[in-house]
Amino acid sequence: MTADILIRNARPFGGAPVDLVIRDGRFAVPGANRPTLEIDAGGQIALPGLVEAHTHLDKTLVGMDWFENRVGPTRNDRILADRKAKRELGIDARRQSARQAMQTLKYGVLHIRSHVDVDTEIGIANIEGVIATREALRDLVDIQIVAFPQSGMLPRAGTLELMDDAMRAGADIVGGIDPASIERDPVRHLDAIFALSQRHGKPLDIHLHELADLGAFCLELIVERTRALSMQGRVTVSHGYCLGMLEPNRQRALIEALAAERIAVMTVGSPSAPALPLRLMRECGLIVCSGSDGIQGTWEPWGNGDMLERAKYLAQRNGMTNDADLTETARICTFGGAEAIGLDGYGFTEGDFGDLVLVPAQTLAQAVALTPQARTVIRRGRVLARDGILSGDLLHVA
Numbered sequence: 001m002t003a004d005i006l007i008r009n010a011r012p013f014g015g016a017p018v019d020l021v022i023r024d025g026r027f028a029v030p031g032a033n034r035p036t037l038e039i040d041a042g043g044q045i046a047l048p049g050l051v052e053a054h055t056h057l058d059k060t061l062v063g064m065d066w067f068e069n070r071v072g073p074t075r076n077d078r079i080l081a082d083r084k085a086k087r088e089l090g091i092d093a094r095r096q097s098a099r100q101a102m103q104t105l106k107y108g109v110l111h112i113r114s115h116v117d118v119d120t121e122i123g124i125a126n127i128e129g130v131i132a133t134r135e136a137l138r139d140l141v142d143i144q145i146v147a148f149p150q151s152g153m154l155p156r157a158g159t160l161e162l163m164d165d166a167m168r169a170g171a172d173i174v175g176g177i178d179p180a181s182i183e184r185d186p187v188r189h190l191d192a193i194f195a196l197s198q199r200h201g202k203p204l205d206i207h208l209h210e211l212a213d214l215g216a217f218c219l220e221l222i223v224e225r226t227r228a229l230s231m232q233g234r235v236t237v238s239h240g241y242c243l244g245m246l247e248p249n250r251q252r253a254l255i256e257a258l259a260a261e262r263i264a265v266m267t268v269g270s271p272s273a274p275a276l277p278l279r280l281m282r283e284c285g286l287i288v289c290s291g292s293d294g295i296q297g298t299w300e301p302w303g304n305g306d307m308l309e310r311a312k313y314l315a316q317r318n319g320m321t322n323d324a325d326l327t328e329t330a331r332i333c334t335f336g337g338a339e340a341i342g343l344d345g346y347g348f349t350e351g352d353f354g355d356l357v358l359v360p361a362q363t364l365a366q367a368v369a370l371t372p373q374a375r376t377v378i379r380r381g382r383v384l385a386r387d388g389i390l391s392g393d394l395l396h397v398a
Contacts, residue, residue, distance in 0.1 A: 004033070005354070005381055010041035012348045013334075014327070014364040017043055022354030025380035029350055037383070039376070041358050045367055047330070048347050049110035049355035049379070050307035051337025054205075054238050054266045054291025057097035057114040057133070057143070058126040061296050064089070064096075069301060078299045079151055085298045086122060093129025100295055101133060101141050102397055104305035106385045108357030108377045110141055113291070113341045115148035115175055115205070115238075118166045120158050127166045140379060140394070144341060146205050148175035152182045154189055163193075167200040176206035179218050186218050194225050203234040203342065205266075208242070211274070215242025216254055223254075226261045233262040236289075236340055240265050243281075244274030252280065259286040264340035268293045269310070269317035278318050278328070288332050289340035290314060307333040308359070311368045323365035330364045354380045 007020040021028045021035065059082065061067055067089070071081040085091060093116070101112060116130045127147060134143040147166035153159040167174065176193045179186035197204045210218055219242065226235045237258070243251060243265070255277075258265065264287035267276045281288050290310050295303035311329040320326060338346040345353040358376040361367035377385040384391055 004035040004037070005378065005383075006030075006035040006038045007046070007356075007358075007378075008038065008040045009043055010046040010356075010358065011043060012046045012048075014045050014367075020046065020348065020356070022378070022381045026345070026354050027348055027350055027352045041376075044358040044360050044376075045364060046348070047108065047334055047357045047359060048338075048352070049357060050108045050333055051289065051341065051343070052104065052109045052112040052291050052305065052307055053289035053337040053341050054268065054293060055100070055112060055114050055305070056116070056294050056297070057100050057112070057130050058093040058116045059091065059294055059297045059299070060096050060100045061089070061091065061298070062096065062099045062103055064091075067298055067301070069298065071298065082298050083119070083121060083151060086117075089298075093126040094132045097130045097133040098137065098397070100305060101137055101143065102390075102394070104307075105141060105394070106375070106377065106388055106390050107304075107306040107308065107373075108359075108375050108385075109305060109307055110355050110377070110379055111337065111341065111343060112141060113144040113146065113173070113205070115146040115150075115207070116171070117150045118147050118159065118162050119149065119151045120156050120162065124162055124166045124169055127169055127171055131170045137397070139382075140384065140397075142343075144172045145170070146173040146175040147171040148207070149177050152177060153192065154183045154185055160192055163196060164199075167196065167202060171202075173203050173205050174200070176204065178208060178210050179221070180214055181210055186221055190221055190225055194229060194231075197231070197234075198229065203236070204231070205236040205238060207238050209239050211242055212245045213242075215240070216246055216250065219243075219254060219258070223257045223261055223263065226263055233342075235261070236264040236266055238266040239273070240267065240276065241274045244276045251277065252284070255281055255284045255286055259284045262287060264289055266291055266340065267314070269314040271317060275317050278314065278320070278332075279325070282328060287336060287340050289337040290332050306371060307337075308367060309371045312371060315368060323363060326365035326368040330368050354378065
């Protein structure tokens with residue numbers, strides 16, 4: 001249940017110690033009324049709820065038998081294996097999405113954007129499953145659903161119509177997939193997904209794995225459409241590996257163009273893909289967020305969904321070791337994610353939602369480097385976890 005809470009001696013984003021008050025589910029100024037609950041943070045760092053800006057809730061195998069991965073090395077190999085696994089492993093989107101969301105709750109992940117498959121074999125069944133999870137867990141975590149044509153849209157007749165069905169069923173964001181290498185027609189694909197976005201009045205989030213000049217060309221097309229349709233602040237490019245592969249002048253020009261149209265870029269800091277230039281992106285004012293991508297699935301066996309750990313991976317992938325850079329990767333997984341996925345009331349100012357994570361660390365850099373697990377998680381006046389352990393009433397939710 002929710003309560004009026006006084007959190008003493010907390011350090012928002014590693015700053016000076018303050019007392020934080022949550023009243024009626026939102027941060028408030030201290031008043032004369034005695035709070036229902038007092039928590040002494042003891043100087044712990046307070047973060048405003050970690051943001052998982054890119055995952056695939058419908059694909060995780062969390063809680064299922066170990067999957068022996070014999071999948072080939074290419075993206076198409078993985079797509080085909082994933083499609084087969086949906087049929088043979090009994091990956092129930094409702095059950096599995098709830099398992100992942102509850103697993104990451106104890107880390108303080110309070111906001112999730114999930115890409116959910118739409119294709120001609122499963123229709124919109126996975127969308128419906130994750131919608132059910134979104135509604136069941138709405139008091140614990142915010143879940144945004146991207147209708148995602150993983151297997152391609154143009155080459156598979158009927159997928160575009162299913163994407164339309166998914167949006168009508170309750171998906172929040174229109175998804176896209178590599179316009180050239182998978183869709184084989186960048187102009188038609190981008191025309192189709194931007195039209196869907198306009199028709200339903202929803203944002204866009206486009207997977208773009210394409211490399212070097214081909215990826216840059218597709219990014220330029222995305223920038224042009226965003227500008228022409230006045231969709232600034234409503235488009236995200238996920239991965240964008242090409243940004244780490246361009247010669248310096250073109251790289252800067254493209255990053256500046258993305259920043260000018262307020263197109264967000266999501267990077268997971270993958271060790272097997274080109275590293276994005278995080279320092280340059282920050283310098284240019286680009287909105288940058290991060291996510292876990294697939295967690296313990298048929299694509300890869302890795303991941304636990306801890307976005308503080310993801311901040312560490314970003315730093316490692318970019319050769320970052322100083323405290324200022326580690327602090328920036330923590331910002332990417334909090335405020336950056338919030339801006340990218342369009343969260344309102346995010347932060348510690350009066351009137352913001354009373355969501356926070358207490359992390360036992362002296363500095364943000366230490367929190368990123370060591371990722372301490374004994375966290376306290378509060379959502380809108382409800383204590384969900386203490387010292388890394390979920391509240392007893394939540395242990396069997398999933």
